[in-house]
Amino acid sequence: MITTVWFCLVAIMIVGYVVLDGFDLGAGIIHLFVARTDQERRQVLRSIGPVWDGNEVWLLAAGGTLYFAFPALYAAAFSGFYLALMLVLWLLILRGISIELRSHIESPLWRPFWDLVFGGSSALLALLYGAALGNVVRGVPLDADGFFFLPLWTNLQPGREAGIVDWYTLLVGGTSFVALAIHGCSWIVLKTGGDLQERARAFGQKCWWALVAFTAAITFFSFRLQPNLNTQFEVRPWGYVFPLLVVLALAGMYVWSERRRDLATFLASCLYLVGMLTSATFGVYPYVLPSNVDPEAALTISNAAAAPYGLYVGLAWWIPGMLLAGIYSVFVYRHFAGKVSD
Amino acid sequence: MDSALAVHRLHFAFTITFHYLFPQLTMGLALLIVILKTAALRTGDEHYNQAARFWVKIFAINFAMGVVTGIPMEFQFGTNWSRFSKAAGGVIGQTLAMEGVYSFFLESTFLGLFVFGEKRLSPFMHWLSSVLVCAGSWLSGFFIIATDAWMQHPTAYKIGPNGQVLLESFWGLLLNPWILWQYLHNMIGAVVTGSIVMASIGAYYLLAGRFVEHARIFVRIGVVAGTVATLAMIFPTGDGQGRMIAEHQPVTLAAMEGLFDTTEGAPIALIGQPDTDKMALDNPIVVPNVLSFLTYQRWEAKVKGLKDFPRDQWPDNIPLLYYSYHIMVGIGTMLIALMLACAWWMWRKRLYRNRPLLWALMLALPFPYIATTAGWMTAELGRQPWLVYGVMRTADGVSSRVSAANGLFTLIGFMGLYMILGILFLFLVHREIDHGPAPSAGAAV
Numbered sequence: 001m002i003t004t005v006w007f008c009l010v011a012i013m014i015v016g017y018v019v020l021d022g023f024d025l026g027a028g029i030i031h032l033f034v035a036r037t038d039q040e041r042r043q044v045l046r047s048i049g050p051v052w053d054g055n056e057v058w059l060l061a062a063g064g065t066l067y068f069a070f071p072a073l074y075a076a077a078f079s080g081f082y083l084a085l086m087l088v089l090w091l092l093i094l095r096g097i098s099i100e101l102r103s104h105i106e107s108p109l110w111r112p113f114w115d116l117v118f119g120g121s122s123a124l125l126a127l128l129y130g131a132a133l134g135n136v137v138r139g140v141p142l143d144a145d146g147f148f149f150l151p152l153w154t155n156l157q158p159g160r161e162a163g164i165v166d167w168y169t170l171l172v173g174g175t176s177f178v179a180l181a182i183h184g185c186s187w188i189v190l191k192t193g194g195d196l197q198e199r200a201r202a203f204g205q206k207c208w209w210a211l212v213a214f215t216a217a218i219t220f221f222s223f224r225l226q227p228n229l230n231t232q233f234e235v236r237p238w239g240y241v242f243p244l245l246v247v248l249a250l251a252g253m254y255v256w257s258e259r260r261r262d263l264a265t266f267l268a269s270c271l272y273l274v275g276m277l278t279s280a281t282f283g284v285y286p287y288v289l290p291s292n293v294d295p296e297a298a299l300t301i302s303n304a305a306a307a308p309y310g311l312y313v314g315l316a317w318w319i320p321g322m323l324l325a326g327i328y329s330v331f332v333y334r335h336f337a338g339k340v341s342d
Numbered sequence: 343m344d345s346a347l348a349v350h351r352l353h354f355a356f357t358i359t360f361h362y363l364f365p366q367l368t369m370g371l372a373l374l375i376v377i378l379k380t381a382a383l384r385t386g387d388e389h390y391n392q393a394a395r396f397w398v399k400i401f402a403i404n405f406a407m408g409v410v411t412g413i414p415m416e417f418q419f420g421t422n423w424s425r426f427s428k429a430a431g432g433v434i435g436q437t438l439a440m441e442g443v444y445s446f447f448l449e450s451t452f453l454g455l456f457v458f459g460e461k462r463l464s465p466f467m468h469w470l471s472s473v474l475v476c477a478g479s480w481l482s483g484f485f486i487i488a489t490d491a492w493m494q495h496p497t498a499y500k501i502g503p504n505g506q507v508l509l510e511s512f513w514g515l516l517l518n519p520w521i522l523w524q525y526l527h528n529m530i531g532a533v534v535t536g537s538i539v540m541a542s543i544g545a546y547y548l549l550a551g552r553f554v555e556h557a558r559i560f561v562r563i564g565v566v567a568g569t570v571a572t573l574a575m576i577f578p579t580g581d582g583q584g585r586m587i588a589e590h591q592p593v594t595l596a597a598m599e600g601l602f603d604t605t606e607g608a609p610i611a612l613i614g615q616p617d618t619d620k621m622a623l624d625n626p627i628v629v630p631n632v633l634s635f636l637t638y639q640r641w642e643a644k645v646k647g648l649k650d651f652p653r654d655q656w657p658d659n660i661p662l663l664y665y666s667y668h669i670m671v672g673i674g675t676m677l678i679a680l681m682l683a684c685a686w687w688m689w690r691k692r693l694y695r696n697r698p699l700l701w702a703l704m705l706a707l708p709f710p711y712i713a714t715t716a717g718w719m720t721a722e723l724g725r726q727p728w729l730v731y732g733v734m735r736t737a738d739g740v741s742s743r744v745s746a747a748n749g750l751f752t753l754i755g756f757m758g759l760y761m762i763l764g765i766l767f768l769f770l771v772h773r774e775i776d777h778g779p780a781p782s783a784g785a786a787v
Contacts, residue, residue, distance in 0.1 A: 050454035050455070054451055056409070057442065059413070060412075060446055061442030062442075063417070064441065065439045065442070067420070067427065067431050067435040067438055067439060068432065068434075068435025069435070071427055071428055071430075071431020072431075074435075075420055075427040075431065076428070078417060078427075079741040079744050082741070083751075085421055089417055090755060090759055092410065092413055093414075096409060097763065104770055105773075146428070147742060148743065149745075306431065306509075307502065313436070313509070314439070317443070318443060321444050324448075328452075332451045335459065335462070
C-alpha cells in the first residue's frame, strides 16, 4: 500500500517536472523559429528567466524522491541508461549556461551562438526524455541482480537486443519533442504580445496536427509492445480516465487556441502532458521497470522499494516540504505574473 | 574490474571537486550579502546596496555554475555507484531527497526574487529574500553533510536479510554525532572562502585606485569575517572534527599524520614524505608530543600508528591523504596569520595604505579554495577503503555493468566540458570585476 502511495507521489513529481520545465524547454525549442530579433529572444528568455531554475529543481527533487523511495530502481535505471543520462547531464549544463550567459555580452557573435546552444540542447533534451519514457514502457533486459546496461543504439529494433534508441523510443521522443514545442508556444503566447505572440500561436497550431498523429501512433505501438498496458486497462477500466484526459486536452488546445483563450490553451497543454504521463505510469503499474527479456526479473513497486519504516517517515517530511515548495512556486509565479515587458 | 573502479572513483572525484569550487563561495557569500543588505537597511548608506548588487552578480554566476555542476552529483549516485545506491539508497536517499524538497526550492525561488525583483520588492522584502537564499544554501549544506556524515560514521541503520542497509531511526540519521563538527567546519570554511574573496577583490581595487569607497567596505567586512572564520576553522571546529576522527577512524588519523609506529608522546609532522614501503616518514621535521596533546589533551598519551592496524584497513592512498591534510592545515595556518595581520593594521586604521599587506591579501584569493579542496580530499580519502565506513567497501559499491571504457568516455567528456565552463566562468567574473560596483549600475543582472 505504502509503495503504491510512493509510486503515485514519484509520478506526481515527474509530472510536475515535465509540466513546469516542459514549457521552458519548449520555449527553448521554438525560440529559434518564432523569435527573430535580439529583442524578441530577450523577451523569450525573460519570460522564463525567474522560473526556469526553480522548474529544474523539480528534476532534482523528483530524482531524490525516486532515489529514497525506490533505490533499486534508481540504481538500475541510472546505471543501465548510463550513456543517455550522461548526455542529459551535458545538455542540462549547456542549456543552463546558455540561458545565464547569453545576456552578459552584447555581441553579434556571442548571443546567436548561445541562442543556438539553448535551442539545440532544449530540443535534444525533449527527445531524450521521450526516449527514456519509451524505454520504461518497452522494458529493459534486467539480469538476476536487477541491473542492466544498454548501449545508445543497436539495430534500432525494439526487440530483445534493443538499445536505448530504437524506432519505438524514437517515436516517443518525437512525440515528446512536439508536445513540448507546443507547450513552449502556449507559454510564449501567454507571456508576450505583438508579432512574437502571433508567430508562436501560429507555430503551435501547425504543430498540433503533428501531435495528434504522434499521439495516435505511440498509443497504437505501445499497446502492441507492452502487454501489461492491455492487462491494466482490462483489470482496472477506471484507468481509461487518463487517456480521456489526453483526448480532452487535445480538443481543448485546438479550440481555445483558435479562440485566443491563451491561459486555457496553456492549461490544456499542461493537461495533455499530465494525461500522457499518467496513462503511461498507470499502464506499467505495478512495474516500475519492466523487463523485455524475462518478466520475472522486472522491477516492481514491491521489489524496488525501500523498507516500510523509511517510506512512512518519508511521508512525514515529504508532505509538508512539498506544500512549502508549492507555496513558494505560487508566490514566485504570481510575483512574475503577466506579460513580460519589451 | 580494478580499472573500472579507478575510473568511477576519478569520475566522482573530478566532478565533485570542480562542483564544490562554486558552492563554497556562494554559501559564504550568501552570508556576507545578508550582512551588506542589513547594513544598507540599517544605515541607509547607498554604498552598501551598490556593494550588495556587485556581489550578487558574482554570486549569480557562481550559483549558476554550482547548479549545472551539481545535477551530475545526484545522478552519479545512480549512474556510477549503483550497487551502493541499491544497498544504501533507503538511508542516504532520505537526506538527498530532503535537500531537494527543503532547500533547493527555497533557494531557487528566493534567488529569482532577489536577483530579478529588487525594483518590485520593498527594501525589507528584498532583504528577506537575501536571508532566505542564505538559509536555503546553508540548509542544502546541512543535508549534504548529513549524507556524508552517514558514510563516514554510519548510524541508525541495520542490515536487512538481503544485504540491504535499512534505516532504523530518522532522527538518528539527522542527529548523527559526526554532523556537528563536520557541518560547522565546512560552513565556516565557506565563510573563509567568501570573506577572503571579498577582501581580496577589495584589496585589488584599493591597489588599483578604483571604487575606493566600495573597496573599503569589501576589505573591512572581508577581514573581520575572515579573521573570525579562519580562527574558528582551527578551534573549535577543526579540533572537534579531529577528535571525531581520532575516536572513530584511528587508522585514518595515523595515515593523515604519517604516524607509522605507535608512540607515546607522538610528535606532529610539519613536513615529510610518508613511505609506505619502508613504513617511515622521510625527511621529517616534527614537533614532539603535539599530536598526543591535540588528540588526547595529554602530552604523553599513546597514539596508535599504522603498523598496528591490519593493512586491509589502511586508507588506500596514504601519501595523497597525508599531503591533502598537511596542505589544508598549512594554508589554514597561513591564512590565520594573514587575517590577524590585516585585522591589526585595520584596527590601527592603516590597512588601506599598507600596500604590501594589500598585495598579500589580493594574492590570497586562490588559497581558501585550495585549502577547502584539500580538506575534502582528506575527509574522503581518509574514509577509504570504505564507501560506508565499516559497512561497505568502495570496491563493492561501484556500478558493475558500466565498463571502464564507458566511464572513461564520460569522464573525458566532463573534463572537456568543465574546462570550457571554467574558462567562461573566469572570463565572466573578470568582466564583472572590471566593471566593478559602479554607482550608475541599475538593478542587478
